[in-house]
Amino acid sequence: MIESKLKYFSLIVSVFLLTSLHSQNFTDFIQTPFSSNIKYSKTQSSQLSFTGFYRFLGFVRNQKEVFPNNSGKTLAILSGDQFREPMLLLKLRGITKEKVTVGADFMLNSLYKGPESINNSLTLELGINLRTSFKTKFGNFNLSSGGVNWYRQSRLTVWGNRSFNRQSLYHRRPQTRLTKTTELRYKSYYDNGLIDDGLRYGNRAFQGIFLQGQNLPFDFSFKGVIGKTPFNRSNFNELSTNYTSCFKINKKINDLNIAYHFLNSTNLVDTISFDLRxxxxxxxxxxxxxxxxxFSIEGGFGTYDSPENNFEFGEAIIANLKTSKNKKIPIDFQAYRIASEFVNLTGNFLNTTVLEVFPNVGANNRATTIRxxxxxxxxxxxNHTNNRQGISINAEHSFKKLKINAGIGVSTEIDTSGPSLSYRYNVNSETLSRLYLFARDWGPYNNLNSTYRNVFENVDLVDTNNNGLSNFKKYFNNIEFQAKYNGSLFNHQFYIFLLTRFNSCSKSFTYVPKYNLEMLISQLSNEIDLSLELNENTYMVLNVGIERIIGNNLTERGDNNSSLGSPINLIHHFLNENSVRNFERNQRNTLIGCGIDYKIGDNAMLFLRQNFYKYYDPNFEFNNLKGTETMLELKFLF
Structure with missing residues (x-):
């Protein structure tokens, strides 16, 4: 009896709730005014999706000291920092009934560039890509084509410039992804030493046809591409003669992987004789x-042929031995040798022997090549280069909350090379690159070179032979040290990152880098990052960077007429006026930065950076830069 009454009561309550809900929806519909801004939502079965981001970057640079060939402008107020980075990126993804995936990235550059007669239109960033997958009794296959895709195969064939992930977190790049919280970026780097730099990191850009096969008979697999890369551009674009093709065939035997890699790149350099490079x-x-x-090892041979050079073959080998991360002291040992005849622009090493292989094509309104x-x-x-062999060892260990990792390496040239060398700045590199984008041989002494958010400097040597080469082989030494610490201050989390990099180049073998005038070039830099939690959504960040670079009497002499030169060690000079001095490079780069990371809401953050920079060399009178940079970045995802 009671059960039957409960059933009737439940039925009455259900009818009442349904009636109330229908009445409420109808009332809301009647009372809601008409609007064209209707929220549109797609069902889970939708075959079309849109994602993307909006990124505004306000940039102000105020220079107190400038190079003498400066145009006279000391103040720059910009939207963006002049790099071709999208302000608005819209990613379209769709799938047809035939299971063909369509993808396109639409981009809009900065709208705030002053009065212009040309409208800033929505354009494609990487083109339109088509992808499809199909299964057969022989295996699973993936096919893609269209716009630019990111591809990686092996370190000696196709591989992005990847190295040990030791860097400062103070600087942000457009592809730096938003994290769920402001702390997560620093916490992830403290825990894992990894930074998500997006799909491009460790990959090369290709435009062509991609084919991949997996789960093939006898545990075989393969992948490959035929198309074009930005590293093999032709002066005759209308002929479309520059092609790069590569493939990999892999065989798995339990825990052993065996792979064969092939790469071929051609470029027409003369339309009359049809000469190829x-x-x-x-x-x-x-x-x-x-x-x-x-354990991994890759080795093989390469050939190079052009109207200027003809190398029949050159050897290359890279070997790695690593211990697992769960060991008390994980170790990574690496050895490599890459001959001067082994030339490749898409591998994980630099080409230092064949200059003509770089495409002589301008970019970003510059008459020079991004090289x-x-x-x-x-x-x-x-990192590696051809015409060099070397070994390195890296290790890491944790002392409770203090984590350290360090590495040491030594390398030498296989054959003597030209009478010059080059080094990349560790401090103020991004600041200098924004002064003159993608330019070669600029600055008051025409020795600075800009790449993507980096600057390197060329150094001429005075000790040469009759063939115009150095009288000696060059030897290189490296030490890198990083310390990471996490703690709390009044219940607020903080992270401290210390990064020290010590490099030197000499004319004779040494076990470790040295900071003295026996070295051709000595480079020592220190960077400290502090990230402090202010509240749940706000982090304060601080950065201090100091870099010292000195050269000996086999490098170029400065133009300062001082008869005493300048001290190479300011601390020793403070304690002793008779400290060692030189007349060659004596660069002193400093950067002091502070900023705020603020989470506005879900998928939206605000970043503020204030930099005080100085680039100075007392022996080179015109190497004197000083100023400030202010950057305000607003980025949100949708």
């Missing part, structure tokens, strides 16, 4: 994983 690479790769060890370091570069750990 081409290089070809064949390598084999082995990788094996045990319980606590991982990486070429003249015997001083590079960090994890």
């Amino acid at each position: 081409a290089y070809s690479i064949n390598t084999v790769e082995f990788s094996q994983k045990w319980k606590s060890l991982y 990486p370091q070429f003249n015997s570069p001083m590079i960090g750990l994890g």
Whole structure:
């Protein structure tokens, strides 16, 4: 009896609720005024989706000291920092009934560039991409084509410039992703040492046809591409003669992977004689994983042919031995040798032997080529160049909340090279690159070179032979040290990151880098980052960077007429007036920065940076820059 009454009562309540809900919806519909701004929502079954971001960057640079060839402008107020970075990016993703995926990235550059007669229209950033997948009894296959795609194969064939992830977190780039909280970016770097720099990190840009096969018989797989890369552009664009093709065939045997890699690149350089500039690479790769060890090795041969040079073959090998991260002291040991005849612009190493292989095509309204370091570069750990062999070892350890990681490396040229070398700035590199975008041989002494948010400097040597080469092989040494600490201050989290980089180049072998006038170039930099939690949505960030670069008497002499030169160590000079001095490079770069990271709401953040920079060399009279930079970045996702 009671159960039957409960059933009737439940039925009455249900009818009442449904009636009330219908009445409320109808009343809301009657009382809601008409609006054309109707919220549109798509069902889960929709085959079309849009995502993207809006990023506004307000930039102010005020220079107190400028180069003598400056146009006279000391104050710059801009929207954006002049790099071609989208203010608005709209990503379209769709899928057809035939399971063909369509993707396109629409971009809009800064609208705030002053009075212009040309409207800023919505354009494609990377083109339109088509992708499809299909399964057969022989395996699974993926096919894509259209616009620019990001591709990676092996370190000697196609691989982005990846190294040990030691860097300052103070600077932000457009592709730096938003995190769920302001703390997460610093916490992730403290915990894992990883920074998500987007899809481009570690990959190369290709435009062409991509094919991939997996789950093939006998545990085989493959992938490959034929198309174009920005590293092999032609002066005859209308002929479309520049092609790069590569593929990988992989065989898995338990925990052992065996792979064969191939790459071929051609470029027409003369339409009358039909001369080609081409290089070809064949390598084999082995990788094996045990319980606590991982070993990989890739080696092979490459050929290069052009009207200027003809290299029949050159060898290359890169080997790595790593221990697992759960070890008390994880270790990463690496050895490599890349011959001067082994030429490739898409691998994970720099080309330093063949200058003509770089495309002589202008970019960003510059009459010069965007070119990486070429003249015997001083590079960090994890980077490589051809015509060089070397070894390095990296290790890390934790002392409770203090985490340290460090590495040491030594390398030498295989053959003597030209009478010059180059080094990249660790402090103020982004600031200098914004003064003159993608330019070669600029500055008061025509030795600065700008790449993407980086600057490197060329150094001429005076000790040469009759062939115009150096009288000696160059030796390179590196030490990198990083310390990370996390703590709390009055229940507010904070993170401290210290990064020290010490590089030197000399004419004889040494075990470690040195800071003295026996070295051709000595480079020492220190950067400290502090991130302090102010509240749940706000972090304050501080950065201090100091860099010292000195050269000896085999490098260029400065134009300062002082008969005493300048001290190479300011601390020793303060304690002793008779400290060591030089007349060559004696650069002193400093950067002091502060800022705020503020979370406005879900998927929306505000970033403020205030930089005080100085670039100074007492031995080179015109190497004197000083000023401030202010950047306000607003970024939100949708």
